[in-house]
Amino acid sequence: MELLMQYQHSPTVKIRNQLVRLNAGLVRKIAHRVSYQCSEPYEDLEQIGYIGLIRAIERFNPAQGCAFSSFAVPYVRGEMLHFLRDRGATVKIPRR
Helix, strand or coil: CHHHHHHHHCCCHHHHHHHHHHCHHHHHHHHHHHHCCCCCCHHHHHHHHHHHHHHHHHHCCHHHCCCHHHHHHHHHHHHHHHHHHHHCCCCCCCCC
């Protein structure tokens, strides 16, 4: 939480990268879960998840009183789902 407060007061790349390294497990867990639902490689989903994590770090406000992981999960998962939606086939094949 101290790093998040430091980043809010003076955003630097060094602090942001440290926050990304500390929360990498969260991205890996979500990418692992999403990789079973699609045909995209796990590594691609993980990279896209890091973009979502960076956006969550930049938009997080520690004064709101919620946990960072609760705030970051929708951003990470949302980036992955947007990636899958954009890379998906334009013609949807029916189930039958």
